[in-house]
Amino acid sequence: MSLSLLLLLLLLGSAWASLFLGSVLTYYPLHTNEDGSTTMVLRYKLTYDLCSESDVWVCLDDNCGFLSSYALKTVDQNSSAAWCQREGIQTRRFRSNAPFMIEFFGGPWGSNRNGVSYMAALTSVELRKRSDTGRVNSSPQTNVLPELRVPSNCQRDIDLLTFDPDGDEVRCRYGTRAALECVHCTPAPVLSLSSVSTHRGRKQVPRVLLRWSTSCTLSFSSTLPSDEGTYAVQLVMEDVARQPVTVTRDDGAETVLQADAPIGQSAVDFTFIVDPAVESCTEGLYLPRFLPPTPANRARLSAAVDRPLEISIKAEANISTISELLFSGPYNTIKTSSGAGQYTLRWTPSEGDGENQPFCFAVQAVFNSVQFQSELRCVVFNNYYPTDYNPQFNNNYPTNYNQQFNNNYPTNYNQQFNNNYPTNYNPQFNNYYPTNYNQQFNNNYPNYQTNYHVPPCIIPRWQHKRLPVSLSCN
Ligand SMILES: *[C@@H]1O[C@H](CO)[C@@H](O)[C@H](O)[C@H]1NC(C)=O
Numbered sequence: 213m214s215l216s217l218l219l220l221l222l223l224l225g226s227a228w229a230s231l232f233l234g235s236v237l238t239y240y241p242l243h244t245n246e247d248g249s250t251t252m253v254l255r256y257k258l259t260y261d262l263c264s265e266s267d268v269w270v271c272l273d274d275n276c277g278f279l280s281s282y283a284l285k286t287v288d289q290n291s292s293a294a295w296c297q298r299e300g301i302q303t304r305r306f307r308s309n310a311p312f313m314i315e316f317f318g319g320p321w322g323s324n325r326n327g328v329s330y331m332a333a334l335t336s337v338e339l340r341k342r343s344d345t346g347r348v349n350s351s352p353q354t355n356v357l358p359e360l361r362v363p364s365n366c367q368r369d370i371d372l373l374t375f376d377p378d379g380d381e382v383r384c385r386y387g388t389r390a391a392l393e394c395v396h397c398t399p400a401p402v403l404s405l406s407s408v409s410t411h412r413g414r415k416q417v418p419r420v421l422l423r424w425s426t427s428c429t430l431s432f433s434s435t436l437p438s439d440e441g442t443y444a445v446q447l448v449m450e451d452v453a454r455q456p457v458t459v460t461r462d463d464g465a466e467t468v469l470q471a472d473a474p475i476g477q478s479a480v481d482f483t484f485i486v487d488p489a490v491e492s493c494t495e496g497l498y499l500p501r502f503l504p505p506t507p508a509n510r511a512r513l514s515a516a517v518d519r520p521l522e523i524s525i526k527a528e529a530n531i532s533t534i535s536e537l538l539f540s541g542p543y544n545t546i547k548t549s550s551g552a553g554q555y556t557l558r559w560t561p562s563e564g565d566g567e568n569q570p571f572c573f574a575v576q577a578v579f580n581s582v583q584f585q586s587e588l589r590c591v592v593f594n595n596y597y598p599t600d601y602n603p604q605f606n607n608n609y610p611t612n613y614n615q616q617f618n619n620n621y622p623t624n625y626n627q628q629f630n631n632n633y634p635t636n637y638n639p640q641f642n643n644y645y646p647t648n649y650n651q652q653f654n655n656n657y658p659n660y661q662t663n664y665h666v667p668p669c670i671i672p673r674w675q676h677k678r679l680p681v682s683l684s685c686n
C-alpha cells in the first residue's frame with residue numbers, strides 16, 4: 213500500500229478504533245548541544261476512550277527535526293476506564309533552526325453538540341535563538357482535564373492555567389480552519405472565552421511576575437435544560453512578546469518579531485459536559501468542595517530534580533459521595549487515596565522535565581448515579597537542580613546546560629541519589645538525556661532504536677487546504 217493511501221485511510225478514520233476526548237500540546241527547549249543545535253521536547257497529553265490509540269503527526273514544513281526519543285505512556289483513567297489519558301514525550305534534535313509547524317491528527321471526536329467530528333491540532337515551533345532570553349522559545353505552558361462537567365443551572369468559570377517560561381504574554385483564542393488549527397472549528401456556544409492581560413503596558417514588571425500576568429477564562433452561565441449535553445472545546449494559546457524580539461538563525465540571519473506578534477503556540481482541547489440541573493449549586497453539597505491542604509489554583513511549588521514530592525488533596529461533599537480524583541500531569545505521577553475524599557499525587561521530576569510541569573485535578577462525586585465535578589485546580593511544579601547534583605558528572609554536561617538553574621540548588625540535597633546512574637551510562641550521550649529518564653528506570657534505558665516514531669509523511673503546506681481528506685503523501 214502506498215504511503216498516501218495509508219494516510220488517507222488513517223484520516224478517514226478507519227484506523228481510529230476509539231474516540232478522541234481531549235489533548236494539550238506544548239513544547240520547550242531542553243538543552244543547547246555542543247554543536248549549537250537545540251534539543252526540543254514536544255510534550256502532549258492525549259485522551260481517548262481507550263488506551264490503545266497511537267498518535268499521528270504530520271510535519272507541515274521541510275524539517276521537523278530528528279526524533280531522538282519517543283514515549284507514549286498512560287497518565288490517568290477514570291475509574292470505569294471510560295477514558296484514558298496518556299502523555300507523549302518526543303525529544304527532537306535539529307540540524308538547522310528554521311521554525312516549523314507540526315500537526316497532530318486525533319481521529320473522530322466523541323459525539324458533541326457543536327458538530328466537531330474530527331480532531332486536529334497544530335503547534336508552531338520557533339527554533340531561532342531569542343535576543344531577550346538568549347535561548348530558544350518555549351510555547352505557553354498549560355494543562356487541563358480531558359473532561360470537565362457542570363450542572364446546567366450552575367455558574368462556573370474555567371480559569372485555564374497559562375504561563376510562559378520566557379515571560380511572554382499568553383493569549384487564548386479559538387482555532388481557525390484556515391490556519392489548520394482544527395478541522396471543524398465551531399466553538400461551544402455555552403462557553404464564553406475571555407483572554408485578558410493584567411499587566412499590559414507595564415514593561416518594568418520583573419519577568420517572574422510576568423509569567424502570571426495573563427488569564428484565559430471560559431465562563432459558563434446557568435442555562436436551559438435544552439443546552440444539556442457534550443461539547444468539544446478547541447483552543448489555541450499563543451505567546452506574544454511584550455517588546456520587539458530579534459531571532460537569529462544558525463547562519464546569522466536576524467529577523468525582528470514585533471511586539472504583539474505570536475512567537476509560538478500550544479493547543480488545548482477538551483470535552484465539556486453540561487449535566488442535568490442539580491438542586492443546589494453550593495459547593496460541598498452535591499458538587500465537591502476542596503478543603504485544606506489542597507493547593508490553591510495556580511499555586512507554584514518547587515520540585516528538586518530526582519527527589520519525589522507530594523501534593524495532598526482533600527475534598528468533601530455532604531450529600532453526594534466522593535468517588536474519584538481526576539488529574540492530568542506527567543505520566544510518572546502516582547495517585548493514591550487515603551480514605552474518602554483524601555488523595556495524594558506523588559511525582560519525581562527528572563532532567564527531561566524542563567523547568568516547569570503543570571498539573572490539573574478535580575474531584576468527582578456521585579449521587580443517584582449522577583456525577584458531579586468540583587472546580588478545576590491547576591498548580592505548577594518549578595523544577596530545579598540541587599547544588600551538589602551529580603557532582604562527579606558535572607564536567608560532562610554541555611557547557612550551557614541549564615545555566616540559569618545553577619545558582620538555585622538547595623543545601624540539603626541528598627547524596628544518596630548520586631549513585632544511581634546506570635553502569636552502562638555513556639558520556640557520549642550527555643547532550644540529550646532521554647525525556648523519560650528517571651531514577652527508577654536507571655537500570656534499563658529504553659531502547660531508542662525500537663521506540664523511534666517517524667511521522668507518517670512530510671507534506672507541503674499547500675496540500676492542506678481541504679483538511680482532512682485532501683492530504684496525501686507523495
Ligand atoms: C467514567 O466516565 C464515564 C463517561 O463520562 C462515565 O459514564 C462513568 O460513570 C465514569 N466513571 C466514574 C466512576 O466516574
Ligand SMILES: *[C@@H]1O[C@H](CO)[C@@H](O)[C@H](O)[C@H]1NC(C)=O
Nearest residue numbers: 494495496497501528529530
Ligand atoms: C458539610 O458538613 C460539615 C460537617 O457537618 C460542615 O462543617 C460543612 O459546613 C457542611 N458543608 C456544607 C456546604 O454545608
